[in-house]
Amino acid sequence: MQGFAFDQSACNGCKACQMACKDKHSLPVGVKWRRVVEYTGGTWSRDGDSLAPNVFTYYTSISCNHCADPICVKVCPTTAMSVRDDGTVYVDADKCVGCRYCEWACPYSAPQFNAETGHMSKCDGCYDYRQAGMRPACVAACPSRALDWGEIDDLKKVYGEGATTEPLPDASITRPNLVVKPHRDAQPTGSGTGHIANPEEI
Numbered sequence: 001m002q003g004f005a006f007d008q009s010a011c012n013g014c015k016a017c018q019m020a021c022k023d024k025h026s027l028p029v030g031v032k033w034r035r036v037v038e039y040t041g042g043t044w045s046r047d048g049d050s051l052a053p054n055v056f057t058y059y060t061s062i063s064c065n066h067c068a069d070p071i072c073v074k075v076c077p078t079t080a081m082s083v084r085d086d087g088t089v090y091v092d093a094d095k096c097v098g099c100r101y102c103e104w105a106c107p108y109s110a111p112q113f114n115a116e117t118g119h120m121s122k123c124d125g126c127y128d129y130r131q132a133g134m135r136p137a138c139v140a141a142c143p144s145r146a147l148d149w150g151e152i153d154d155l156k157k158v159y160g161e162g163a164t165t166e167p168l169p170d171a172s173i174t175r176p177n178l179v180v181k182p183h184r185d186a187q188p189t190g191s192g193t194g195h196i197a198n199p200e201e202i
Helices: 016-025 071-075 101-105 127-131 137-141 152-159
Strands: 002-007 035-047 050-062 081-083 089-091 112-114 119-121 147-151 178-181 194-196
Touching: 002 050, 002 152, 016 035, 016 137, 071 081, 071 101, 089 119, 137 147, 147 152, 152 178
Parallel strands: 002 178
Antiparallel strands: 002 147, 035 050, 035 194, 081 089, 112 119
16 A cells, blocks of 8 residues: 655645645645645743743644545545555546535545535545656655655655654544654644644645
């Protein structure tokens, strides 16, 4: 199975991946197959009579994670959502009726409704690029090499096993084909002290 790896400690939030995706797929305004989330927060610690801030900010680049247990496929009433032989999840526009069940069900908000076509759309890992021996556009565009793509078992050997840090949902929900090398300040899912700082952008 193939999927993405993301080095949270290397991402500087430049959004080159997001722009490359929109450009490659000619996505209309409001449709974002890849998004960059800024997560920020912190606490205070006491040292004698003084208080010291422990603040953090880090970024997470997220798209469809081509889950091993894709809920979008389960809820689709027309079988428009399906899984290719390489494990990537794609939407067949000829079958899609735009009901948006997949959008509501996905914990990563990966499927996006395209009002121009009336159908759902989503990341397919740049299937056409990969068929030509190229990397997905987002991976190729990242200037800090925070993104990678490949066989998920190979990626885990390089980046580790993690896939659950704030602001991502618990990986047990859909078992994403995603590996995250966490930022030094990454908060575990469900226990973070921060918040999403750029909700209007995602």
